[in-house]
Amino acid sequence: MRLRARASNRANISFFIFVMFFAVFGVIFITELFLLERPTQPSRSRYEIDVQNWAGGRTERFASMEIEQASPAQTAQDGVWQPVTGTRFRFYVYSAYVERRTVAAVRIIASTKTRGPDAVFCRMWLPNNRTLTLKARVQAIRENWNLKYSAAYVLCLLRDTGVKPQETVGASIAVIASIAPNKPTTNLLLVMDTEPKQGSDAHPKSLHVCVKPFHFSYGRVEWMIEWIELNRMLGVSHFYMYNNTVSDQMGCLLSHYKRRGLITLLPWELPIVSKVKIRTEGMFAAFNDCLYRSMPTAGWLLVIDTDEVVMPRQKRKLTDLLSSLTDTYTLPSKRPAAFLFRNAFFYVPWKDDPESKAPLLTSRKTRRWVKPHALKNRSKYAVRPRQVVELGNHFVWEHAPGANSVGVPVEGALLHHYRLHCEFGGDQCLSVPSIVDRTAHRYTNELWERVKSKVKEIKCLNLHVDRLWVDSAV
Incomplete structure (x- = not known):
């Protein structure tokens, strides 16, 4: 009798499990059908057929x-x-x-x-x-x-x-x-079009710069003058910039360079919430628009932020460095489509260099990390635009068929990253192993003259040479 009772209980339990399985399945099916978000593909329309x-x-x-x-x-x-x-x-x-x-x-x-x-x-x-x-x-x-x-x-x-x-x-x-x-x-x-036009000013050694969109009323005017003029000294002939919001002073400065043909300045009003719904103002759309926009005229495209400078260590100009790096590959078919530069932080809160000869940021801030980051970790790069397909922030995601990227040794160039804040928080950056690197000092005299000249030339800035950097945090 006990065996029959146990068998009967097992049968009842099995039946109960069977019924519950189909009940749960039914609930899931009905929920998928009526309550959840419908799939992105609609029913077949006449067009799709x-x-x-x-x-x-x-x-x-x-x-x-x-x-x-x-x-x-x-x-x-x-x-x-x-x-x-x-x-x-x-x-x-x-x-x-x-x-x-x-x-x-x-x-x-x-x-x-x-x-x-x-x-x-x-x-x-x-x-x-x-x-x-x-x-x-x-x-x-x-x-x-x-x-x-x-x-x-x-x-x-x-x-x-x-x-x-x-x-x-x-x-x-x-x-x-x-x-x-x-x-x-x-x-x-x-x-x-993405091909050079006959008779255009495109040159295989020309170097253009691409930066991510300006936002939050970007207004580091004094630094922007220094940054643009230093890059021009390094061989940059054109900049691509995207404007979401900038300060009035910054708008004045960018308009000045735009009128002189040095900047392509484009509006950037993407109605998707930045950093919540999409990465930083849709910056990767800007990078890749810049890539294809530059193809007809740029021999090289340098992708950097406005707080970064790629500093050659031996050559005086980046254009000369890129030519030298390219020439080390004897076969044209083996020449890289991109060169990656390792990043080193120059923290702005660190003390000024006592040997600085001008109030320029690149002259005052010469202390940096001893050990630069590894390649593809905060690195930036220069590319042959027509030989790459998709750009990322720190490296190339996709090359054209047969192309590749190569890292540049620190002895050749280093990415100077003039970072406003310590990512570790507080004063913890003070304990980071660091050294003094005065590579930028060889540009100081000429750069300072260029900056002063621009400040005097652009009246709408309302800046005074003797007050540069004094009233600014950076």
Whole structure:
């Protein structure tokens, strides 16, 4: 009897477990169906069916439909954030460039959801009045810190269209949500070329600089004059800058250099919350826009912050150093596409150098870490723009086929990082092993004359030479 009772209890328990399993499964199914966020891919629309047929080789119906598309009413723009209408998540586009190296496409700089972005397609109006609808591939730029939104590429693919990449230069292109193909277009970009034009001032030794967007009313005016003039002494001929917000004085200074053709200054009003939803003002979209924007004119592109200077140790100019490094590789096919420079902190709170001959930051702050950081850890780099595909903050994420990066020994150059605050907090940086490095002193005399001249020249700054650095924390 006891054995029968035990068997009966086991059967009841098994049945109860069986029922509970299906009950839990049912609850999960209903929750997924009705309560949770629906997947990013909508049900198949007529448009998607047409795209799939076209991608499979059946193009006649698709192409004839697209030829009849009217030209957009708005004017194509470059370097302005524009929204993609009808998407479930935020989706903005900024600029468009011809891509010839990795795939035949138009490459669009964008910002959107990092994972599971909305499905989109591209519509392009060519200069010869032909209209194309292109399949699009959305790729998050790798360095996104796992935040909800990321800088991204939208690749508008030209495969099977019969259109060559160079034929898209000057075209107008829009990104359109697949779930809202018939809504009015809210973005229109001008397709820019990435190849040097005949007769342009592009030179294989020219050096341009790219920095991340200015924000929080950036206003280190005195340091910015020193930083720009020092980089010019090092061989830099052009700067790419993105303005979210700067102080009035800084706006005056940047406008001065812009009028002289030394700065490309672009607006940067990305409506995604910085550091909460996206990494620091969408800085990786800016870096990669700078990469493609510089391709027609820059031989080298140096990616640094405005508190950093790549200081050659033996050569006087960075351009000479880059040429020397390149020439060490006898075969052109083996020459690196990027050179990485190791970082060393020069903490601004550390005491001034008693041998400083000018109030310049680079002259006063000569104490640095004994041991620089390892490569790819806070390092910065110079690249051949047309030989790389995707930039990160401290290294290149993707090279063009066959290209690579190489680290530069400290004996060749060092990244001087004039850091305002100690990342360890308080006075803990005082205990960091340090040495005095006066490499920057060889530029002091000429640099000081340049800075004083600019202060006198730019009247709207309202600065006085005898007060430089006195009223400023740095």
